[in-house]
Amino acid sequence: MRYGETGFNLEIDLTKGNIERVETDPKDTELHLGGLGTNTKILWERVPPESDPFSPDIPLMFGPGLLCGTPAPGANRTIITAYSPQTLLMGYSMMGGFWAPELKFAGYDKVILRGKSPEMVYIWIHNDKVEIRDASHLKGKGAVETQETIKKELNEPNAQVAAIGLAGENRVYMASIEQGRSSASRLGLGAVMGDKGVKAIAVRGTKDINIAKPAEFYDLCNEVLKYIKYRNENPVPNVMTILQGLGSPQEMLHVDEKWHTENFMWGNARVRRKDFWNKEIEEKWKNTQLSVRKRLISCYNCPMKCGAIISVPGISTYMMKCFSKLTYAMAAFVEDLDFGFRIAQRATEYGVDGFSVPQVMAFAVELKEAGILTDADFAGCPTDNEGRFYWLLDRIVRREGIGDILADGTYWAAKKIGKGAEQFAHNNIKKHEQLPLKLGMLNPVYFLMYATGEKINITQIEGQFPQSPFMTMEEREEFVRDWIQVPDEKFKQYVLDWEPRGERSNPYYPTVDMSVDIVDWQEMIHYFDDALGVCAGLSSFPLKPPYHIHNYPKIISAATGIDMGEEDLKKVYRRNRNLLRAVNVRRGLRRADEVPPEDHWKKRFPELEAKLLDAYYKFKGWDNEGIPTKETLQELDLGYVAEDLEQRGIIKNG
Amino acid sequence: MAKIKKKIKTIKVDLDKCNGCRACEVICSAFHANPKYSSNNPARSRIRMIRDPIRDVYVPVYAGEYTAAECMGRDKYVIDGKEYDECGFCRAACPSRDAFKEPDSGLPLKCDMCEDDPPREKPLCVEWCLNDALIYEEREEEVEEETKPEDVEIGLESMINKYGLQKVMDTVARISQKD
Numbered sequence: 144m145r146y147g148e149t150g151f152n153l154e155i156d157l158t159k160g161n162i163e164r165v166e167t168d169p170k171d172t173e174l175h176l177g178g179l180g181t182n183t184k185i186l187w188e189r190v191p192p193e194s195d196p197f198s199p200d201i202p203l204m205f206g207p208g209l210l211c212g213t214p215a216p217g218a219n220r221t222i223i224t225a226y227s228p229q230t231l232l233m234g235y236s237m238m239g240g241f242w243a244p245e246l247k248f249a250g251y252d253k254v255i256l257r258g259k260s261p262e263m264v265y266i267w268i269h270n271d272k273v274e275i276r277d278a279s280h281l282k283g284k285g286a287v288e289t290q291e292t293i294k295k296e297l298n299e300p301n302a303q304v305a306a307i308g309l310a311g312e313n314r315v316y317m318a319s320i321e322q323g324r325s326s327a328s329r330l331g332l333g334a335v336m337g338d339k340g341v342k343a344i345a346v347r348g349t350k351d352i353n354i355a356k357p358a359e360f361y362d363l364c365n366e367v368l369k370y371i372k373y374r375n376e377n378p379v380p381n382v383m384t385i386l387q388g389l390g391s392p393q394e395m396l397h398v399d400e401k402w403h404t405e406n407f408m409w410g411n412a413r414v415r416r417k418d419f420w421n422k423e424i425e426e427k428w429k430n431t432q433l434s435v436r437k438r439l440i441s442c443y444n445c446p447m448k449c450g451a452i453i454s455v456p457g458i459s460t461y462m463m464k465c466f467s468k469l470t471y472a473m474a475a476f477v478e479d480l481d482f483g484f485r486i487a488q489r490a491t492e493y494g495v496d497g498f499s500v501p502q503v504m505a506f507a508v509e510l511k512e513a514g515i516l517t518d519a520d521f522a523g524c525p526t527d528n529e530g531r532f533y534w535l536l537d538r539i540v541r542r543e544g545i546g547d548i549l550a551d552g553t554y555w556a557a558k559k560i561g562k563g564a565e566q567f568a569h570n571n572i573k574k575h576e577q578l579p580l581k582l583g584m585l586n587p588v589y590f591l592m593y594a595t596g597e598k599i600n601i602t603q604i605e606g607q608f609p610q611s612p613f614m615t616m617e618e619r620e621e622f623v624r625d626w627i628q629v630p631d632e633k634f635k636q637y638v639l640d641w642e643p644r645g646e647r648s649n650p651y652y653p654t655v656d657m658s659v660d661i662v663d664w665q666e667m668i669h670y671f672d673d674a675l676g677v678c679a680g681l682s683s684f685p686l687k688p689p690y691h692i693h694n695y696p697k698i699i700s701a702a703t704g705i706d707m708g709e710e711d712l713k714k715v716y717r718r719n720r721n722l723l724r725a726v727n728v729r730r731g732l733r734r735a736d737e738v739p740p741e742d743h744w745k746k747r748f749p750e751l752e753a754k755l756l757d758a759y760y761k762f763k764g765w766d767n768e769g770i771p772t773k774e775t776l777q778e779l780d781l782g783y784v785a786e787d788l789e790q791r792g793i794i795k796n797g
Numbered sequence: 798m799a800k801i802k803k804k805i806k807t808i809k810v811d812l813d814k815c816n817g818c819r820a821c822e823v824i825c826s827a828f829h830a831n832p833k834y835s836s837n838n839p840a841r842s843r844i845r846m847i848r849d850p851i852r853d854v855y856v857p858v859y860a861g862e863y864t865a866a867e868c869m870g871r872d873k874y875v876i877d878g879k880e881y882d883e884c885g886f887c888r889a890a891c892p893s894r895d896a897f898k899e900p901d902s903g904l905p906l907k908c909d910m911c912e913d914d915p916p917r918e919k920p921l922c923v924e925w926c927l928n929d930a931l932i933y934e935e936r937e938e939e940v941e942e943e944t945k946p947e948d949v950e951i952g953l954e955s956m957i958n959k960y961g962l963q964k965v966m967d968t969v970a971r972i973s974q975k976d
């Protein structure tokens with residue numbers, strides 16, 4: 144019997160219409176856990192690195208994490224992977240909601256889609272019964288509408304449906320995969336799904352998931368719940384509101400947006416409006432939000448409430464989470480939150496990434512103002528800020544006119560447009576749009592995370608360690624007092640010694656070595672979460688979370704029966720981290736790509752930055768180009784990876 | 798007539814506080830696994846989220862009695878302008894739907910308030926609902942030991958009126974033989 148997992152993957156060849164239930168090797172679970180870990184392994188094994196992201200060989204994988212479907216609170220993430228059409232590297236994105244556990248209850252650990260369907264289809268998984276069904280009637284339909292239609296036509300109100308909208312069908316590089324209140328938004332995986340001709344995957348499962356050590360596991364889950372309760376009642380003091388609690392940023396709950404509107408950039412990630420927030424706006428925005436928000440909602444088996452049901456008069460209801468209420472409004476320079484909720488509804492139905500798309504549109508507006516894009520490109524476009532954004536969104540999603548170029552994101556669009564447009568695609572790392580954040584002094588920890596993160600999205604890399612030093616020693620002492628999550632006591636000292644000004648402040652403190660340590664810890668927890676399917680909001684993302692290095696090994700052991708201590712688990716992290724790096728290295732990722740946007744900080748320190756990268760690579764057991772060495776790979780049971788890289792001449796002789 | 802004390806166990810369900818997480822289903826099914834917590838499967842749970850997010854319908858319903866036949870008609874509630882599902886508040890394991898039945902055998906499920914030895918302080922679904930959508934209340938009520946004989950009499954009389962004395966007596970005789 145398998146515990147925690149089902150032991151079977153569902154392999155679907157869309158070209159041939161072939162469906163297979165394939166038993167997996169338990170050894171892979173021991174080595175990589177599940178979710179991102181095993182997805183990466185399969186991608187490494189199956190696809191030649193030269194493949195185009197739209198090649199039929201590329202498997203699009205929906206991999207719930209190892210703990211999904213167990214009672215572990217917040218274990219509900221599906222890790223979706225393929226090659227990103229935008230970055231050309233491995234693209235992975237985590238989708239919350241209810242889909243992952245449902246798949247496990249249907250009896251599968253992953254859905255692996257290969258090939259391409261000649262006609263648009265959707266997949267219906269109901270326990271052992273799996274069908275590829277015609278979806279021609281769903282063509283062009285919104286992602287939310289599609290989910291509702293499918294549940295109705297199957298007469299299965301309890302089915303969970305992950306669907307793409309028009310953006311995915313049209314292979315927009317910023318297309319998302321939407322499911323209920325959640326989505327896998329970043330890196331264009333919706334485009335890969337659309338390219339495969341799959342409109343949606345509907346799942347209903349009514350089988351058991353077994354637990355290896357029931358009583359122990361139950362106790363551990365209860366401890367997690369107890370800690371969540373404690374943290375909800377005891378917000379972390381002396382940090383900004385959004386950093387105080389657990390969960391994803393509580394954007395649906397909070398109405399006070401002074402911090403975001405005044406610290407995040409408006410337009411194409413350029414303009415900071417330090418005096419934006421005032422009483423009048425506060426009142427108006429609050430009324431808007433409270434009137435459209437019907438209910439705060441969670442993902443599967445999680446007591447938090449990071450999402451909301453949004454019902455704006457005159458348009459269909461949808462669900463929202465995170466910042467998308469602000470991203471469009473701020474990028475468009477619209478000071479009315481109602482616009483934010485309205486355009487997000489259309490964007491959700493289209494199925495697009497709420498971070499990248501607003502920036503792409505703001506980028507287009509800037510190019511027009513600079514005379515690089517012309518009136519002809521904008522023929523028919525309204526002149527007001529709101530109308531212009533709706534118009535651009537429609538063009539991008541339909542790939543019409545200038546929209547066809549913009550649909551590839553700022554990096555590729557700028558290349559195509561030329562005439563200096565590259566200067567305007569200024570907020571990318573590895574070709575991918577970043578948070579619209581511009582700061583003063585370089586923070587060495589953030590420098591490293593931005594530069595080296597394989598997720599290419601800071602919110603999925605950061606967490607755990609405070610973003611800035613505490614002002615007073617009392618505050619620092621208070622913070623470290625009950626900091627049980629630290630993997631090592633030295634981290635407490637880093638916090639105690641970190642000053643806002645003077646010798647022990649940014650950019651030289653935390654020191655190079657400390658910065659590497661801190662980043663390694665933050666990454667480690669993210670890699671656990673992404674293999675286990677636990678929401679980052681309860682683990683790697685917030686300060687003082689309920690999951691950490693000290694309870695994870697016990698939870699995994701109790702759930703799966705795999706004997707695992709802290710050191711074993713750390714090794715799994717290093718293995719998964721290196722394998723993912725190897726996948727990307729094989730696709731050409733090198734040191735030269737690991738650069739945060741030039742304007743991310745005003746004050747830069749090239750020498751220090753080089754030292755940081757050197758130290759980070761060395762710590763990881765990589766060479767100076769960021770390539771894992773043969774020894775590193777061998778030590779992590781990845782000898783076959785080393786061999787492959789050697790054969791390709793990427794690892795040079797030893 | 799002697800009075801006795803009876804413990805009334807109530808779970809107060811506050812629909813407004815429910816975030817739809819289904820933790821209640823998760824832990825109920827785990828608790829009733831054999832051995833305890835050795836597996837979980839919300840489709841075996843004795844509480845069910847009747848849930849349709851787009852219409853903002855979130856109703857946790859407890860499994861009640863098994864019924865061999867569905868109702869003659871169905872109910873549909875509209876509360877504060879919001880329309881709820883047909884049978885959306887009903888607790889019966891009923892042929893008209895698959896809620897409250899074991900997914901494999903089809904046997905009916907019924908909430909047993911987490912009967913346990915030693916008894917639990919609170920049912921598990923309540924414990925795992927950190928949003929306080931489910932609140933457990935216990936009170937004692939004094940009830941009369943036996944049903945009033947007058948009640949039985951009234952009932953029997955109406956039966957006799959309807960079916961005649963002989964038929965009722967035959968039926969009573971047959972039932973007592975079975976016992």
Ligand code: SF4
Nearest residue numbers: 390442445449678680
């Ligand atoms: S913390 Fe928020 S985002 Fe994470 S699982 Fe819970 S409700 Fe979902």
Ligand code: SF4
Nearest residue numbers: 815816818819821926
């Ligand atoms: S545990 Fe509570 S909040 Fe969650 S679905 Fe059940 S009743 Fe609703």
Ligand code: SF4
Nearest residue numbers: 825908910911920922
């Ligand atoms: S009281 Fe116990 S048996 Fe009844 S629904 Fe809740 S968890 Fe299940």
